[in-house]
Amino acid sequence: MAEFISEGVFSLSSPVSVRSYASVVGKKEGEGPLGQCFDEIVQDSHFGKDTWEQAESRFQLEAVSHAVRKAGMTKEDLQLICSGDLINQCIGSTFGLRELGIPFLGLYGACSTMAEGLIISSLITASGAVKTAAAVTSSHFSTAERQFRFPLSYGGQRTPTSQWTCTAAGAVILSACEGKVRIAGGCIGRIADMGISDINNMGSAMAPAAADTIRRYLISTGTSPADYDCIVTGDLGSVGSSLLKDVLLKQGIDISAQHLDCGAMIFDPDTQDTHCGGSGCGCSASVLCGHFLPALEKGDMKNILFAATGALMSPMSLQQGESIPAIAHLVHFSRR
Numbered sequence: 558m559a560e561f562i563s564e565g566v567f568s569l570s571s572p573v574s575v576r577s578y579a580s581v582v583g584k585k586e587g588e589g590p591l592g593q594c595f596d597e598i599v600q601d602s603h604f605g606k607d608t609w610e611q612a613e614s615r616f617q618l619e620a621v622s623h624a625v626r627k628a629g630m631t632k633e634d635l636q637l638i639c640s641g642d643l644i645n646q647c648i649g650s651t652f653g654l655r656e657l658g659i660p661f662l663g664l665y666g667a668c669s670t671m672a673e674g675l676i677i678s679s680l681i682t683a684s685g686a687v688k689t690a691a692a693v694t695s696s697h698f699s700t701a702e703r704q705f706r707f708p709l710s711y712g713g714q715r716t717p718t719s720q721w722t723c724t725a726a727g728a729v730i731l732s733a734c735e736g737k738v739r740i741a742g743g744c745i746g747r748i749a750d751m752g753i754s755d756i757n758n759m760g761s762a763m764a765p766a767a768a769d770t771i772r773r774y775l776i777s778t779g780t781s782p783a784d785y786d787c788i789v790t791g792d793l794g795s796v797g798s799s800l801l802k803d804v805l806l807k808q809g810i811d812i813s814a815q816h817l818d819c820g821a822m823i824f825d826p827d828t829q830d831t832h833c834g835g836s837g838c839g840c841s842a843s844v845l846c847g848h849f850l851p852a853l854e855k856g857d858m859k860n861i862l863f864a865a866t867g868a869l870m871s872p873m874s875l876q877q878g879e880s881i882p883a884i885a886h887l888v889h890f891s892r893r
């Protein structure tokens with residue numbers, strides 16, 4: 558069962574364990590520093606499909622298929638999928654997973670969707686409603702650019718604070734049983750809005766939300782940054798990561814020794830021309846499944862906080878002059 562402590566912070570007394578996980582990435586991501594970590598590297602960004610949107614759907618399906626095989630399961634053993642993406646109406650998830658015929662909850666948390674999916678999946682599993690559930694998400698550079706920024710053929714300049722949307726997907730299967738890696742608790746984020754309206758400066762827009770979520774979890778659980786091997790953020794990139802540490806330090810919390818950011822890790826800033834790093838739902842999902850969960854499973858790490866961040870805007874809201882609200886959801890992974 559779940560025990561809610563305060564302000565969206567909860568702990569799980571019933572065992573909810575990571576049964577398997579998988580990551581599928583594109584060519585550019587596979588050429589980055591973590592290239593050897595992923596289950597599959599797809600050289601063709603179209604993935605053999607006619608459109609980029611269809612390709613993103615295929616990325617999700619492949620990630621789920623890998624995770625199911627690694628768990629020694631069949632798709633019929635999976636009782637629930639919580640999934641989302643960045644495309645309007647989450648069609649990357651819907652069209653990608655429709656052939657599975659598995660009960661489906663479509664989510665939208667922007668780039669925080671992986672943590673949101675893990676929270677919902679773990680709470681439903683801990684309640685006893687299902688025994689197995691999957692959290693899945695994806696992003697694609699070309700689908701995101703077409704929807705949120707410039708047409709790719711436009712050849713627009715990228716600003717120094719911009720980030721590169723990852724072509725990637727990640728899937729985590731959770732089970733109501735004891736396992737090496739479990740979800741110990743989490744924190745549901747609150748919407749934060751500092752008035753930033755620059756779509757090419759997502760890290761700055763999302764950092765305050767990440768700071769609020771991390772601070773609330775540490776205070777509510779009576780823990781400090783030193784109690785964790787890593788405090789991982791989703792895709793703040795280099796600018797947002799620096800801002801996050803500054804904000805928390807002013808509040809008396811120093812995470813500089815533990816903090817890592819998936820967006821800063823997935824690309825090489827010197828050779829891959831991604832400016833502030835990676836972004837997109839698939840960024841934190843693939844790095845979690847390719848790097849951090851294997852480290853926990855091997856025992857190289859014992860406790861991590863995974864705080865995926867998301868910018869909750871749309872092309873329409875930006876055209877109407879709105880600012881960029883942001884959110885961060887946190888999941889505490891622990892090795893038994």
